[in-house]
Amino acid sequence: MTEILTAAIPVVIIGVICAAVLVVASKLMAVKEDERFPKVRECLPGANCGACGYAGCDGYAKAMCEDPTVPTNLCIPGADAVSKQLSEVLGVEFADVIEQVAVVHCSGDCDHTRDKVDYQGIESCAAAKLMYGGKGSCTYGCLGLGDCQKVCPHDAICIENGIARINTRECVGCGMCAKACPNHLISLVADVERVVVACNNKDKGAATRKVCSRGCIGCRKCVKACPLGAINVVDNVAVVDYEKCENCPDFGVCAKSCTTGCIVLTDLSGSHRFK
Numbered sequence: 001m002t003e004i005l006t007a008a009i010p011v012v013i014i015g016v017i018c019a020a021v022l023v024v025a026s027k028l029m030a031v032k033e034d035e036r037f038p039k040v041r042e043c044l045p046g047a048n049c050g051a052c053g054y055a056g057c058d059g060y061a062k063a064m065c066e067d068p069t070v071p072t073n074l075c076i077p078g079a080d081a082v083s084k085q086l087s088e089v090l091g092v093e094f095a096d097v098i099e100q101v102a103v104v105h106c107s108g109d110c111d112h113t114r115d116k117v118d119y120q121g122i123e124s125c126a127a128a129k130l131m132y133g134g135k136g137s138c139t140y141g142c143l144g145l146g147d148c149q150k151v152c153p154h155d156a157i158c159i160e161n162g163i164a165r166i167n168t169r170e171c172v173g174c175g176m177c178a179k180a181c182p183n184h185l186i187s188l189v190a191d192v193e194r195v196v197v198a199c200n201n202k203d204k205g206a207a208t209r210k211v212c213s214r215g216c217i218g219c220r221k222c223v224k225a226c227p228l229g230a231i232n233v234v235d236n237v238a239v240v241d242y243e244k245c246e247n248c249p250d251f252g253v254c255a256k257s258c259t260t261g262c263i264v265l266t267d268l269s270g271s272h273r274f275k
Contacts, residue, residue, distance in 0.1 A: 049174035148177035
């Protein structure tokens with residue numbers, strides 16, 4: 001019995017000392033959490049899309065709690081409703097959110113372009129791109145295998161006639177589709193915009209015509225027609241400066257002047273937003 005006590009007592013003493021050290025350490029080294037964090041985090045939709053520029057909703061919530069200069073209107077999927085809640089919790093002025101939706105810069109569907117190979121590999125745009133730039137004759141165009149569709153959390157994208165189509169009524173502007181597209185064909189624009197250049201081909205006009213009848217040929221007719229100077233040709237493809245493209249006195253003249261029809265007029269306004 002004496003031998004057992006002799007062995008047990010030191011162990012107990014060491015255990016008590018370690019427990020005391022841990023308790024003291026937990027008090028001295030504890031990282032205090034801002035009491036507002038749970039409330040701020042609860043306001044965010046939990047999409048973790050990164051559209052705000054932070055590592056998910058937790059990262060954005062933490063940044064707002066730690067830095068009062070971080071704006072409350074960076075959650076594009078949450079729109080004004082979330083921004084208003086955040087401003088109330090943090091006690092700051094409400095900031096309007098510029099709602100955005102995704103657009104596909106490609107018109108190369110099955111009616112206007114063709115396949116150069118019979119692709120029989122993994123049903124993935126990223127995988128297909130590794131095989132000579134994809135199955136399509138236009139290496140800049142939509143690969144049509146739905147990587148964007150697979151990552152969309154709101155079923156706002158479908159593959160129709162060979163290319164991705166976006167339902168702007170369901171798109172919340174999270175940008176996950178843009179990150180998934182290996183050809184970088186998808187971008188986010190404010191949902192009040194009405195003009196989209198549906199092409200991303202950077203080859204010269206003659207080469208573009210050979211692979212797609214709806215591709216931009218860099219003819220600059222749209223540049224000359226635009227009364228606001230909002231369109232320019234960069235790397236052989238038309239680009240719209242949306243800061244200048246506002247209150248156009250001759251709305252739609254750019255699309256009417258487009259030789260191939262790759263500049264389209266559209267309604268990007270959406271109705272589905274997180275509440």
